[in-house]
Amino acid sequence: DAGVIQSPRHEVTEMGQEVTLRCKPISGHNSLFWYRQTMMRGLELLIYFNNNVPIDDSGMPEDRFSAKMPNASFSTLKIQPSEPRDSAVYFCASREQGHEQYFGPGTRLTVT
Amino acid sequence: RKEVEQDPGPFNVPEGATVAFNCTYSNSASQSFFWYRQDCRKEPKLLMSVYSSGNEDGRFTAQLNRASQYISLLIRDSKLSDSATYLCVVNKGNYQLIWGAGTKLIIKP
Numbered sequence: 001d002a003g004v005i006q007s008p009r010h011e012v013t014e015m016g017q018e019v020t021l022r023c024k025p026i027s028g029h030n031s032l033f034w035y036r037q038t039m040m041r042g043l044e045l046l047i048y049f050n051n052n053v054p055i056d057d058s059g060m061p062e063d064r065f066s067a068k069m070p071n072a073s074f075s076t077l078k079i080q081p082s083e084p085r086d087s088a089v090y091f092c093a094s095r096e097q098g099h100e101q102y103f104g105p106g107t108r109l110t111v112t
Numbered sequence: 113r114k115e116v117e118q119d120p121g122p123f124n125v126p127e128g129a130t131v132a133f134n135c136t137y138s139n140s141a142s143q144s145f146f147w148y149r150q151d152c153r154k155e156p157k158l159l160m161s162v163y164s165s166g167n168e169d170g171r172f173t174a175q176l177n178r179a180s181q182y183i184s185l186l187i188r189d190s191k192l193s194d195s196a197t198y199l200c201v202v203n204k205g206n207y208q209l210i211w212g213a214g215t216k217l218i219i220k221p
Contacts, residue, residue, distance in 0.1 A: 031207060042213040043156070043199070055207065091155055100146060101209070103155035 002026075004104035006092050012110045018080040021107045024073055025094030033101060034067055034077050035091040043091075049075065082111045113138060116202050118212040126220055129190055133215045135200030136182045142210075144203040145176055145183045149196045150214065156199055159185075187217075195219045 005024040013019055025032050034046040047057040049069045057067070064083070069075040079086055087110050093101040118135045125131045137145075145162035160167065162174040162183050173186040183202075187194055200212035 033207075043211045045209070045211075048207050050207065100158045100161065103157070106155050 004092055004094055004102055006090075006104035006107050008107055009105060010108045010110075012112065013082055014112055015083055016081045017111075018078065019082045019086075019109060019111075021077040021079075021090050021092075021109070023075045023077070023092030023104060025075070025092070026102055027073070029094035029096050029102075030072070031095050031097065032069060032075050033093040033095075034075070035093065035103075036088045037091060037106075038088045046077070046090075079109075082109075084111045087111050114213075115139060115210045116200055116212040118198075118200050118215045120213060120215060122216040122218050124218050124220060125190055127190060127192055130186065130188050131190055131217065132184055132186045133198055133200075133217075134182050134184050135212050135215075136180075137200075137202045137210070138181065139202070139204055139210075140178075140181060142181075142202045142204050145174075146201040146203070147174055147183075147185050148199040148201055150199055151196050159198070190217075190219050192219050192221060 007022045030051050032049040035043050037043045046059045047067045048055050052069045067077045089106045089108050091106045092104045095101045115138050147159040148156040149159045150156040160169050160174050162176050166175040171188045175184045195218050197214040197216045199214045202210045
């Protein structure tokens with residue numbers, strides 16, 4: 001089992017640029033989560049999908065953030081335009097209903 | 113008040129000692145509980161689920177106290193490799209996992 005796959009692992013971009021983060025959940029898992037982690041705020045849930053449908057996006061900071069899940073094996077988190085305060089580690093996690101979450105290795109984003 | 117609270121630490125503990133963390137939660141309707149471990153610059157990984165009757169996995173023991181609304185994690189005979197941040201997670205229902213900010217543990221030789 002390959003686990004949750006995220007790409008890129010590291011991203012450095014300039015303020016104002018568009019950033020797209022990608023996630024492939026574990027096959028068979030029907031729930032997908034995007035998190036952001038910073039030293040100041042800890043682990044924050046951004047959005048949750050169930051069976052490819054966004055259920056709760058109340059954690060998305062603002063309109064600059066958007067997420068999609070076009071099929072069961074792929075999701076993207078997009079930031080447009082990016083700002084320095086978006087610098088963080090972004091984790092994707094997936095799970096089967098009722099079971100624990102498995103996290104991907106994360107994307108370390110730096111916006112200069 | 114945060115929904116899930118943990119002492120951020122760090123806890124500096126000599127190798128071989130026993131260490132315990134608590135985590136308090138505010139929602140009495142919370143249904144399930146977990147401890148995750150996160151190593152520096154890595155993703156969180158499930159350490160153990162916490163059951164009402166308490167559960168043990170080797171050197172690790174987790175307990176739930178619903179009356180006082182806290183969960184605990186006990187680590188016996190601590191190893192250098194136990195150094196990590198331990199995250200308390202509370203499931204309010206369905207997908208609503210509430211994460212604590214984590215407790216940092218440093219095991220010293």
